[in-house]
Amino acid sequence: MDSQRTPDPVGANPVTSRTTVSGQAGAVLPSLRFDIVTLFPEIFSGYLTQSLLAKAIDKGLVEIHVHNLRDWSVDQKHHKVDDRPYGGGPGMLICVEPVIRCVEAVIAMDSRPASVVLLTPQGEQLGQQRVEKLAPLGRLILLCGRYEGFDHRVIELLNPLELSIGDFVLNGGEVAAMVVVDSTIRMIPGVLGDEQSSWDDSFSRGNRLLEFPQYTRPVEFRGLKVPEVLTSGDHGRIAQWRAEQSQMRTRERRKDLLGSQPSETD
Numbered sequence: 001m002d003s004q005r006t007p008d009p010v011g012a013n014p015v016t017s018r019t020t021v022s023g024q025a026g027a028v029l030p031s032l033r034f035d036i037v038t039l040f041p042e043i044f045s046g047y048l049t050q051s052l053l054a055k056a057i058d059k060g061l062v063e064i065h066v067h068n069l070r071d072w073s074v075d076q077k078h079h080k081v082d083d084r085p086y087g088g089g090p091g092m093l094i095c096v097e098p099v100i101r102c103v104e105a106v107i108a109m110d111s112r113p114a115s116v117v118l119l120t121p122q123g124e125q126l127g128q129q130r131v132e133k134l135a136p137l138g139r140l141i142l143l144c145g146r147y148e149g150f151d152h153r154v155i156e157l158l159n160p161l162e163l164s165i166g167d168f169v170l171n172g173g174e175v176a177a178m179v180v181v182d183s184t185i186r187m188i189p190g191v192l193g194d195e196q197s198s199w200d201d202s203f204s205r206g207n208r209l210l211e212f213p214q215y216t217r218p219v220e221f222r223g224l225k226v227p228e229v230l231t232s233g234d235h236g237r238i239a240q241w242r243a244e245q246s247q248m249r250t251r252e253r254r255k256d257l258l259g260s261q262p263s264e265t266d
């Protein structure tokens, strides 16, 4: 029974390529390939050209392919991919057939094994630890839902990792897919200018606490001064002040994080 399935530790889902279609001859394989399956591909066009992501794509570190689910519709005329739920109820569901046809075709577009992620408010809530596990997987197929969601057989057949970006309902999975892409590419070496910066991010492996406050010029604005320690040039004191600030902020805002400091194996 589906309800007894153990949640897929992503990467273990059995979706692997059946056909080998290599990229450009001689090209260095990018570190992470995303295939985004959506009914609204245009939503991604602005996002894909924004600076950090565009640079990562240019450098060949990230590859993003957006696929219109309607291209795999069994309805030649209207390219319909949704239908009413059996048993009644409001709204429309995305049908199983186009999704499976699409995912199988997309898998075959590259020889790298793919992990399937389905964006849904029913999923595991995305956090930095999951982001860190997604980044090394090499290839992610992101399924964006619309309407009332997918025919449940999509989940039974693909056994995707179901991810939510929070306890609220979006109009579809597209924004959530962008969140997954945006957070994951930061983990890929070379995407950020400074290798250390994603390590230091709040919630990251190097720091499961909230970040300390930061300041830049001017040293005083409307009577508010930058803490003296930060302009002292004393790196030891600065590091200590920052660690204390992180602790303090986390205690005030997110006590739940205090028990989850990184260990050697984290």
Ligand code: ADE
Pocket (backbone or CB within 6 Å): 119, 120, 121, 145, 163, 164, 165, 166, 167, 168, 169, 170, 171, 172, 173, 176
């Ligand atoms: N689709 C609709 N709401 C969502 C959410 N909160 N997270 C991921 N996908 C969604």
